[in-house]
Amino acid sequence: MSEGDLAGEIRSICEGARRAAHVLAVTGAEEKNAALCEIADELERSMDVVIESNALDLDAGREAGLSAALIDRLALNGQRIHEMAQGLRDVSALRDPVGEVLEGWRLPNGLVIEKVRVPLGVVGIIYEARPNVTVDAAGLCLKSGNAVVLRGSDSARNSNRVLVELMRRAGAAAGLPADAVQLIGVSGRDAAREMMRMHGLIDVLIPRGGEGLIRTVVENSTVPVIETGVGNCHVYVDEGADVEMAVAIVVNAKTQRPGVCNAAETLLVHREIAGGFLPAVWTPLSEKGVTLKADEAARAILPEAGEATEEDWMTEYLDLVLAVRVVDGLDEAIEHINRYGSHHSDAIVTRDWERARRFQREVDSAAVYVNASTRFTDGAVFGMGAEIGISTQKLHARGPMSLPELTSTKFIINGDGQVR
Amino acid sequence: MSEGDLAGEIRSICEGARRAAHVLAVTGAEEKNAALCEIADELERSMDVVIESNALDLDAGREAGLSAALIDRLALNGQRIHEMAQGLRDVSALRDPVGEVLEGWRLPNGLVIEKVRVPLGVVGIIYEARPNVTVDAAGLCLKSGNAVVLRGSDSARNSNRVLVELMRRAGAAAGLPADAVQLIGVSGRDAAREMMRMHGLIDVLIPRGGEGLIRTVVENSTVPVIETGVGNCHVYVDEGADVEMAVAIVVNAKTQRPGVCNAAETLLVHREIAGGFLPAVWTPLSEKGVTLKADEAARAILPEAGEATEEDWMTEYLDLVLAVRVVDGLDEAIEHINRYGSHHSDAIVTRDWERARRFQREVDSAAVYVNASTRFTDGAVFGMGAEIGISTQKLHARGPMSLPELTSTKFIINGDGQVR
Numbered sequence: 001m002s003e004g005d006l007a008g009e010i011r012s013i014c015e016g017a018r019r020a021a022h023v024l025a026v027t028g029a030e031e032k033n034a035a036l037c038e039i040a041d042e043l044e045r046s047m048d049v050v051i052e053s054n055a056l057d058l059d060a061g062r063e064a065g066l067s068a069a070l071i072d073r074l075a076l077n078g079q080r081i082h083e084m085a086q087g088l089r090d091v092s093a094l095r096d097p098v099g100e101v102l103e104g105w106r107l108p109n110g111l112v113i114e115k116v117r118v119p120l121g122v123v124g125i126i127y128e129a130r131p132n133v134t135v136d137a138a139g140l141c142l143k144s145g146n147a148v149v150l151r152g153s154d155s156a157r158n159s160n161r162v163l164v165e166l167m168r169r170a171g172a173a174a175g176l177p178a179d180a181v182q183l184i185g186v187s188g189r190d191a192a193r194e195m196m197r198m199h200g201l202i203d204v205l206i207p208r209g210g211e212g213l214i215r216t217v218v219e220n221s222t223v224p225v226i227e228t229g230v231g232n233c234h235v236y237v238d239e240g241a242d243v244e245m246a247v248a249i250v251v252n253a254k255t256q257r258p259g260v261c262n263a264a265e266t267l268l269v270h271r272e273i274a275g276g277f278l279p280a281v282w283t284p285l286s287e288k289g290v291t292l293k294a295d296e297a298a299r300a301i302l303p304e305a306g307e308a309t310e311e312d313w314m315t316e317y318l319d320l321v322l323a324v325r326v327v328d329g330l331d332e333a334i335e336h337i338n339r340y341g342s343h344h345s346d347a348i349v350t351r352d353w354e355r356a357r358r359f360q361r362e363v364d365s366a367a368v369y370v371n372a373s374t375r376f377t378d379g380a381v382f383g384m385g386a387e388i389g390i391s392t393q394k395l396h397a398r399g400p401m402s403l404p405e406l407t408s409t410k411f412i413i414n415g416d417g418q419v420r
Numbered sequence: 421m422s423e424g425d426l427a428g429e430i431r432s433i434c435e436g437a438r439r440a441a442h443v444l445a446v447t448g449a450e451e452k453n454a455a456l457c458e459i460a461d462e463l464e465r466s467m468d469v470v471i472e473s474n475a476l477d478l479d480a481g482r483e484a485g486l487s488a489a490l491i492d493r494l495a496l497n498g499q500r501i502h503e504m505a506q507g508l509r510d511v512s513a514l515r516d517p518v519g520e521v522l523e524g525w526r527l528p529n530g531l532v533i534e535k536v537r538v539p540l541g542v543v544g545i546i547y548e549a550r551p552n553v554t555v556d557a558a559g560l561c562l563k564s565g566n567a568v569v570l571r572g573s574d575s576a577r578n579s580n581r582v583l584v585e586l587m588r589r590a591g592a593a594a595g596l597p598a599d600a601v602q603l604i605g606v607s608g609r610d611a612a613r614e615m616m617r618m619h620g621l622i623d624v625l626i627p628r629g630g631e632g633l634i635r636t637v638v639e640n641s642t643v644p645v646i647e648t649g650v651g652n653c654h655v656y657v658d659e660g661a662d663v664e665m666a667v668a669i670v671v672n673a674k675t676q677r678p679g680v681c682n683a684a685e686t687l688l689v690h691r692e693i694a695g696g697f698l699p700a701v702w703t704p705l706s707e708k709g710v711t712l713k714a715d716e717a718a719r720a721i722l723p724e725a726g727e728a729t730e731e732d733w734m735t736e737y738l739d740l741v742l743a744v745r746v747v748d749g750l751d752e753a754i755e756h757i758n759r760y761g762s763h764h765s766d767a768i769v770t771r772d773w774e775r776a777r778r779f780q781r782e783v784d785s786a787a788v789y790v791n792a793s794t795r796f797t798d799g800a801v802f803g804m805g806a807e808i809g810i811s812t813q814k815l816h817a818r819g820p821m822s823l824p825e826l827t828s829t830k831f832i833i834n835g836d837g838q839v840r
Contacts, residue, residue: 022758026781105803111792113802120814121784199638203814218619218642224815225644245837252839338442360832361446364541372531372835381840382533382831383525394540394623394828395644396816408814411802412780415792417665419672420801 006186010194014201016179017122017147023177024145025119029096035174036092036139040085042170043135046162047081053162054131061155069259073129074156084135087386091139094385097403098145112414117407119145121203125388126151126192126217128209131159137208138167138181140388144406147177149202151184151192161185196221203408204396208389211316226396228389231261231344232316233374236333236359237277238350239270245371246349247281250322252373253347255288259318261390262345262367262377266313266323268333271297274326278302290320297326313340330355334362341365344392345374366392366399426606430614434621436599437542437567443597444565445539449516455594456512456559460505462590463555466582467501473582474551481575489679493549494576504555507806511559514805517823518565532834537827539565541623546571546612546637548629551579557628558587558601560808564826567597569622571604571612581605616641623828624816628809631736646816648809651681651764652736653794656753656779657697658770659690665791666769667701670742672793673767675708679738681810682765682787682797686733686743688753691717694746698722710740717746733760750775754782761785764812765794786812786819 024032043050054076061071097117104114123146127133134150141148152160164183172178184191196205199222206226207217217225235253237246253264269277278301285292286304293312294305305324312323313336327333337346347369348359356370367377379387379400388406391397397405444452463470474496481491517537524534543566547553554570561568572580584603592598604611616625619642626646627637637645655673657666673684689697698721705712706724713732714725725744732743733756747753757766767789768779776790787797799807799820808826811817817825 022782022784025784107801107803111796118784222638224813226815242837248837248839256840362442364442364445364538365830367831367833369833370835372833372838373840375840376531376833376838377831381527383527393644395646398828399831408818410785411787411797411819413787413789413792413796415790417662417668418792418796419668420676420793420795 003190006190007194009186010184010191010198011201013182013184014122014149014195014198017149017182018201020177020179021119021121021147024142024147024180025098025121027145027176029098031175032096032143032145033092035171035176036088036143038174039139039167039170040088042166043081043085043088046166047078050076050081050159050162050166051078053158056158057156064155066155070129070155074131074159076131076159080132084132087136088139091143091386094143094403096143097407102409109418110416111418114412115409116412117404118410120406120408122147122149122201123406124149124151124195124198124202124205124223126195126205126207126209126213128153128213129156131156131163133208134160134163135167137388138164140386140403140406142171142176142180144403146406147180147182149182149184149195151195154187157185157187193220196223199223206389226389226391226401227393228391229261230316230342230392231263231390232266232314232340232342233262233264233344234266234268234337234341234346235264235374236268236327236337236346236348237270237273238330238348238352238355239272240351241273241277241349242351243273243277243280246277247284249347249349249371249373250281251284251288253375254285254290254322255320256373256375258320261316262374263318264322264347264374265315265317266325266340268325268327268336269298270333271326271328274298275301278324285322288320290322292322292324294324295326298324316342330358334359338362338364342392344390345369345377347372347374366390423610426610427614429606430604430611430618431621433602433604434542434569434615434618437569437602438621440597440599441539441541441567444562444567444600445518445541447565447596449518451595452516452563452565453512455591455596456508456562458594459559459587459590460508462586463501463505463508466586467498470496470501470579470582470586471498473578476578477576484575486575490549490575494551494579496551496579500552504552507556508559511563511806514563514823516563517827522829529838530836531838534832535829536832537824538830540826540828542567542569542621543826544569544571544615544618544622544625544643546615546625546627546629546633548573548633549576551576551583553628554580554583555587557808558584560806560823560826562591562596562600564823566826567600567602569602569604569615571615574607577605577607613640616643619643626809646809646811646821647813648811649681650736650762650812651683651810652686652734652760652762653682653684653764654686654688654757654761654766655684655794656688656747656757656766656768657690657693658750658768658772658775659692660771661690661693661697661769662771663693663697663700666697667704669767669769669791669793670701671704671708673795674705674710674742675740676793676795678740681736682794683738684742684767684794685735685737686745686760688745688747688756689718690753691746691748694718695721698744705742708740710742712742712744714744715746718744736762750778754779758782758784762812764810765789765797767792767794786810
């Protein structure tokens, strides 16, 4: 396809979404909820077709030599499809954020001003591999009154095509505009790049995937972006910390699910407690298969550890590897975290009131923990009902994003003929 | 200066701001307020120096042939300097947004989650001509705990340099880091473009100026942007509207200050009322020197009007010109506004409850008015205390932006050793 044709096709897809967004913005909660449940039912009714299309992707993936982990992320089966359907039903039961009056006041001249939640409009999502994101993301966007333009990875193209077709069909049967869910199915990177240029047609672009994807979107998008996901998370074990608690938190934060963004990547230990703490934490970590990359002071205590370089402080391993550094105190810990971290989730284990408060104030991250595992940073776990991603930027939303984060606001001003 | 040198210099300015931001983020309200008052005092004490430096810019501007309007925007005098100082004192009296607990809850496992306001970090502002923006913007950023990197226009470079020097000096005397206020004084467009690439060092970029400036920033920035200002605003006069009220609103919205973004640019009139209303509004409009660009139906009623083209529906005149179109009803009015408008401020004049409600819901703009002039869209007039700009995008903030819009949030999670 020529560059002009491609741009035209992407633009026409986005224009369809924009028209649908105008309808969705004034669609009531009952109608949106009914559509989500209809899509859930249709997903379960169409299970065989979905699994067949997914099998094509899996075959192609194996032929292309995808790793077992990636094949697993790509795979759909009966249970996963039921979970996707249940996810939609759960979202339908959440409160509709649209129309919420956030604040309001009356001016001396009698004008009444209200700030009201409205949908963003058209949400673009660029994501990798997992086809369940196709359904989860569309469900959250529809519930919050937004049209969605999806750009999945080429490796899931057959699954995504079938999933989007069935969502459009079921949504339309329930009275939503079919174009409320759009898929950019053209393969290759140019299609994603064109999507990033749709300023005015897409209101926000959310990349979900690895650091490379997110950087590409930030570099190239004229559409406003919400950066998500990269998590170089820290646990700092303070002087005088409860060693048993600190061991439990570090082991949980590193090993409970090492491949996710809220898993810990670096352990910082106060010099005074390092001699007792590091051997205590090493036993359970080594039993779980964790290897360490440590600075000199930590290696003096744990000769089993490998050598850490500057690079390690910046690395999101997403694996059973933990960087370890001995620090002189809270100042050095905070400085390390703010300098090398990704501002995602960071924890202190301490018994000291003042240092806990300083850590909360001075660590510049989306989620700052005192005496708890970083693994809790998640929309569902936080009790927000659902999650479209975890923002690591400061604009618009920070931390887990749910339905309210998929909305904007507008001011409604009611008068009796007031002029200035 | 070579491209590499320039990039290095801009980066070093932004790094200074970033370091200052870490200090400002934990600076208390009393200290910030004292610094704002100290800067206000220093402004008044240094009035002569400021006026001298401004005279250099005015001379250069006249030599370069700037219009009288631009020269006026550029000019500082004793009264304007007093107003800038008073603006800082007013901001110091506003409530500090930082530290506000926006929400909080306890999870079943005992974890307590709080969502707390924090500064954005480093705010970049690229603006045109008016040197009072230098002081106003810096004051709002400091109050909200942010460092600010200012990029004014070359035509105000002497004024801006002196104003920033004075703010840094007075801020430092009051205990703030001097680098909390930074000026990019290098002339030429490359400096602004480098600034737009400072992703990771600048947290948000706010362009304030004409459409060309804003488009350049949107196209080139890797830093998140808040678009401001372009206002193609409408007044729709509904069938059965109170003609006297409608005349007052249209005349006010068009003529009270035609050069600003919340002034009306297009009048839409219901066909049924056009014959009575258009002559009624024409008398006061023509007395104020307004010329009309009208569609055929409107010209049939007002032969004095010029001919409108498609281009006129998209034009922000910022002048005593008004586009006029006769529409068949609410649907056509809403469609016109959503299609041609800039989603800034739009008004309906009506007596009909249902149509008022539909207009509020379906017009996709930052400020939607029923029976009032669009001219009220302004942070100070809205009672928000101050204004850093008016956002016309949907992400992060929409409509007038004040101190809370210069903040982000973080989650603080307090536990007793909880793990997943």
